[in-house]
Amino acid sequence: MTDIKQINEMIEKESAFVDIITMEMDKVIVGQKHMVESLLIGLLSKGHILLEGVPGLAKTLAINTLASTINAGFSRIQFTPDLLPADVVGTQIYNQKTGGFDVRKGPIFSNFILADEINRAPAKVQSALLEAMQEKQVTIGDTTYKLEEPFLVMATMNPIEQEGTYPLPEAQVDRFMLKVVISYPNKADEAQIIRHNMAGEFPKANSVLKPEDIIKARDVVRQVYMDEKIEKYIVDIVFASRYPQDNGLAKLKDLISFGGSPRASIALAKAAKSYAFIKRRGYVIPEDVRAVCNDVLRHRIGLTYEAEAENITSEEIIADILNTVEVP
Amino acid sequence: MRTRFEDRGLRFKRVIASTALQSLAMKRIASFLAITVLLLSSAVAQNATVKAELDSTQILIGDQVNLDLTVEFNDMIPVAWPTFKDTITGQLEIVKVSIPDTIKKETGETIIHQRLVLTSFDTGFIALPPIAFMFNADSAQTLATEPLLIFVSDIPVEMEADIKDIKEPYDVPFNWQSLIKWGLLALLVIALIVAGILLWKKYRKVPEAPKTRLKPKRPAHEIALEELEELRHKKLWQNNQTKQFYIELSDIVREYIEFRFDVLALEMTTQETVSALKLKGLDETKTQSLKQMLQMADLAKFAKYTPISNENEQCFDIARAFVNATLVMPLDEPKVEQGKG
Numbered sequence A: 001m002t003d004i005k006q007i008n009e010m011i012e013k014e015s016a017f018v019d020i021i022t023m024e025m026d027k028v029i030v031g032q033k034h035m036v037e038s039l040l041i042g043l044l045s046k047g048h049i050l051l052e053g054v055p056g057l058a059k060t061l062a063i064n065t066l067a068s069t070i071n072a073g074f075s076r077i078q079f080t081p082d083l084l085p086a087d088v089v090g091t092q093i094y095n096q097k098t099g100g101f102d103v104r105k106g107p108i109f110s111n112f113i114l115a116d117e118i119n120r121a122p123a124k125v126q127s128a129l130l131e132a133m134q135e136k137q138v139t140i141g142d143t144t145y146k147l148e149e150p151f152l153v154m155a156t157m158n159p160i161e162q163e164g165t166y167p168l169p170e171a172q173v174d175r176f177m178l179k180v181v182i183s184y185p186n187k188a189d190e191a192q193i194i195r196h197n198m199a200g201e202f203p204k205a206n207s208v209l210k211p212e213d214i215i216k217a218r219d220v221v222r223q224v225y226m227d228e229k230i231e232k233y234i235v236d237i238v239f240a241s242r243y244p245q246d247n248g249l250a251k252l253k254d255l256i257s258f259g260g261s262p263r264a265s266i267a268l269a270k271a272a273k274s275y276a277f278i279k280r281r282g283y284v285i286p287e288d289v290r291a292v293c294n295d296v297l298r299h300r301i302g303l304t305y306e307a308e309a310e311n312i313t314s315e316e317i318i319a320d321i322l323n324t325v326e327v328p
Numbered sequence B: 001m002r003t004r005f006e007d008r009g010l011r012f013k014r015v016i017a018s019t020a021l022q023s024l025a026m027k028r029i030a031s032f033l034a035i036t037v038l039l040l041s042s043a044v045a046q047n048a049t050v051k052a053e054l055d056s057t058q059i060l061i062g063d064q065v066n067l068d069l070t071v072e073f074n075d076m077i078p079v080a081w082p083t084f085k086d087t088i089t090g091q092l093e094i095v096k097v098s099i100p101d102t103i104k105k106e107t108g109e110t111i112i113h114q115r116l117v118l119t120s121f122d123t124g125f126i127a128l129p130p131i132a133f134m135f136n137a138d139s140a141q142t143l144a145t146e147p148l149l150i151f152v153s154d155i156p157v158e159m160e161a162d163i164k165d166i167k168e169p170y171d172v173p174f175n176w177q178s179l180i181k182w183g184l185l186a187l188l189v190i191a192l193i194v195a196g197i198l199l200w201k202k203y204r205k206v207p208e209a210p211k212t213r214l215k216p217k218r219p220a221h222e223i224a225l226e227e228l229e230e231l232r233h234k235k236l237w238q239n240n241q242t243k244q245f246y247i248e249l250s251d252i253v254r255e256y257i258e259f260r261f262d263v264l265a266l267e268m269t270t271q272e273t274v275s276a277l278k279l280k281g282l283d284e285t286k287t288q289s290l291k292q293m294l295q296m297a298d299l300a301k302f303a304k305y306t307p308i309s310n311e312n313e314q315c316f317d318i319a320r321a322f323v324n325a326t327l328v329m330p331l332d333e334p335k336v337e338q339g340k341g
Helices: A004-014 A016-028 A033-045 A059-069 A085-089 A123-135 A187-199 A211-223 A228-242 A262-278 A286-297 A305-309 A314-324 B004-045 B176-203 B220-234 B242-261 B270-279 B284-302 B309-326
Strands: A049-052 A074-078 A090-094 A101-105 A112-116 A137-140 A143-146 A152-157 A178-181 A256-258 B048-054 B058-060 B064-073 B078-080 B092-097 B101-104 B110-120 B124-128 B132-135 B141-144 B148-153
Touching: A004 A016, A004 A211, A016 A033, A016 A059, A033 A049, A033 A059, A033 A152, A033 A178, A033 A211, A033 A262, A033 A286, A049 A059, A059 A074, A059 A112, A059 A152, A085 A090, A085 A123, A090 A137, A123 A137, A178 A286, A211 A262, A228 A256, A228 A262, A228 A286, A228 A314, A228 B284, A262 A286, A286 A314, A286 B270, B048 B141, B048 B148, B110 B148, B220 B242, B220 B309, B242 B270, B242 B284, B242 B309, B270 B284, B284 B309
Parallel strands: A049 A152, A049 A178, A074 A112, A112 A152, B058 B148
Antiparallel strands: A090 A101, A137 A143, B048 B064, B064 B110, B078 B132, B092 B110, B101 B110, B124 B148, B132 B141
């Protein structure tokens, strides 16, 4: 479908739930608009989300709330150093009555998975989860089981307390469509959080959507029009992260060890479409690309030792790229 | 009865008598051997001579001396040339042994010569024993050289003189061949480096020059107005090239904003451009109409929207009006105060 007017009308109709979800989440989460928006983008783009932030910023609560607004399965897995892959995906258990093995499915067989503190579990557990995220299927014994749609993994990670953690390798981090960094709330929001707690008011979000609504909305998101000029803009940004010296950014050459992969370009395009959908538009504009650029690229740009020594972050590099690449 | 002392004296006399007898027997054997060797030598001597000569019989400790061995013979064939190892005696060390050199004389005689370089690190008289040469394997006749004597002296120490420093290392003798060899090698290395540099310069990937937009010397509004006129004459939207019309229109306006307001408008989105202009102090009415025009351009560029003729003309007028309303004439620019003496 290429008629923008029709797409716009469809979006107007299908995106009404965005306001409802946002409203339900606002009842529970004070502030953190960007986090809520990013969760919606992940939900609409079929992309998994990695949330990073210091403890106490409502990461787990936000994911919990999002899951509770949708009438779908929800599992929470607390990652610990003694967790085993079978604890995540499931295992076969001997049945004395039948004399055979019964399959006991793990918590991954759900629609929304909250992988809390993903970097606390060893690599084999992380890879079991990340493989399921990528393949959308799990093999137990000789049988392969498809995971139910919508399937969304939201993992949290604590940037401090690195002792006893297992940092995710770059190849596995790349499987998360978005890496959202949560910052502290502003003064007004923090005051409101105190008031809520002092009054003992802990509102709960209502279940307002069905999984089918999300699947339907995803179809509409796919139809959001992206002009070739926007595609070129995305490619220019990703290429600038790979070859900064060819894009007037020679100063970044020694700071970037590796740039965004083709998966980054795909994720940028998908996330931009979802953002346009949230903004009730049937087409993507450069604003949409720029709005999601940080969350899509920050974990896909490798920093060199020089950059780390100079305390340069991937966000600063992305800002330099966005300020240099010409907007169409 | 004999006393203990008498017994001892008797035993002593017996020992002396026995030793004298043994000595006599040894002398006789030695005389016999000497006569035998002399007889043999005289038989061989008729046809061959062996000679050992030192070029010096007195050396300083550690110095080297040449020992020349010469054998001259007629029809006899030398069957066993003595073999030398590290030393001749324990005190004389062999530094170098040359290959035996054979010379045939016209008279039919054959001379074989070999030179040994000897040294010693012991002082005093050192005897060089006779060196034996065997002739004719069948008869096993032997000829030996004369024994020689070398005096190895120590360096005299002047106890009252000052302590002297050790000698400087010997200079390596100048060698033209070596100089030419190393010179050619150096030239070859230099030539390879130069060739490498030339090849690298020829085939290297020249990095693209960074994109820089130089501020034009002419006022930004002049360029913008000229380009707007050119765009009008192109009649793009009249020829169903509405998207291209808006691409060019927005580019002209954003370029004007970049040079006029020092805002990186070409790298900014519509919203960012408008916000940046507000920060520069531009009033709401001007930014509002500009935003309207840029949003229309975004629709045409990114949303396949085809504005109607009136909208196209309106956007064009907004762009021209914006330039005219914000232009800075050269006279308006603040004058730089000249230095006061």
